[in-house]
Amino acid sequence: MVVVHHLNNSRSQRVLWLLEELGVAYEIQRYQRDTRTMLAPPELKNVHPLGKSPVITDDGRVIAESGAIVEYLVERYGDGRLAPRAGTDERLRYTYWLHYAEGSALPPLLLKLVFDRIESGPMPFFVRPVARAIARQVKHSFITPQLQLHLDYLEAELGRSEWFVGNEFTAADIQMSFPLEAAALRGGLDRSRSRLYTFLQKIHSRPAYQRALERGGRYDFGPVQRS
Template sequence: MLTVHHLNNSRSQRVLWLLEELDVPYEVRKYQRDPKTLLAPPELRAVHPLGKSPIVEDDGQVVAESGAIIEYLVDRYDTGRLAPLPGMPERQRFTYWLHYAEGSAMPPLLLKLVASRIASAKMPFFAKPIARKIAQKLQADFVDPQLKTHLSYIERELTQNGWFVGGGFSAADIQMSFPLEAAMARGGMASQYPHIASFVRRIHQRPAYRRALERGGPYSLLS
């Protein structure tokens, strides 16, 4: 049986959701982040050298990286319902959004998280004002403009039909869910980007999404 190595509050929630949409039987092995560092436990390195999640094992194959996992699963188990078949006109657009999610959308969100942690980190009192100023400048001069550029771009794309590929839901929407959930979890974003907010509400209503939450456990991006 296919096994998903699932880390709490992580990208692996998308893999569980995709498997529920595909109706593929699978086993979940759960791992918990370190409560202080928020890093994955070392046990995951026994599965893959990088020790990160998601990882899937299927028929002796170990597949890592969210986009690669989604491509593998749709190529093996889908029949054109959740991904355009190779050679179809929409396949290139599908592939684009699979890579865009982690290659372009996530970096400014991660930098914003890092900057906020630098500003609030414990350090000698004389260093704190300097660190806070550096973090604020990083956000104001680079992170926030980049984030606005990407979210505005995504907002425009979703005005076409509400999904990222063709006229309906696909695995590309599953891949894009994580950065958009992360963005909407920040206060005030929903009013600025109503199409993104609508997208996030609609995916949360899908029965397969809800089943994946039951299998994977609490997901703090939703809080």
């Protein structure tokens, strides 16, 4: 049976959602973040040397990295569902979004999280003005423009079709959910980008998404009405 090594309030929520969409039985091994550092606990290193989530085990295999997990589960359990047929233009687009989600969309969001903490976090008083000024400048000159660039791009892409690959929901939409949820929480995504906002509303209303939330526990990136 698939075991999801699930870190609370993390990207592994997507894996639970995918398994619910596929109707695959699974177990959850839960891990809690350190309340001070918000990092994963050291016990996860017993599963994978990097000690990060998501990671799954299945039939003696250990699979890490969100995109690799999605590809493995869809190939092994999908029976032709949630992915376009191999060799098609749609399959190429599907593969692109699987990798774009982590490779291009998430880095500016992670940078914003880091520099927000530098700007607002505790530090010795004599370095505070300099550190905060640098953080503000980096956000203004690089991070915010990058976030806007990606959000504009994604808004335009959803003008081409209902979902990211086409007019059929695929696992690429599951993979794309987390960067968009993170952008809605702290990256400037709001109702002004109506296609992206509608995308979030649609995925949050899916029964499989709701079942995954019930099993996964607290998930701050989930369905909340925002301005």
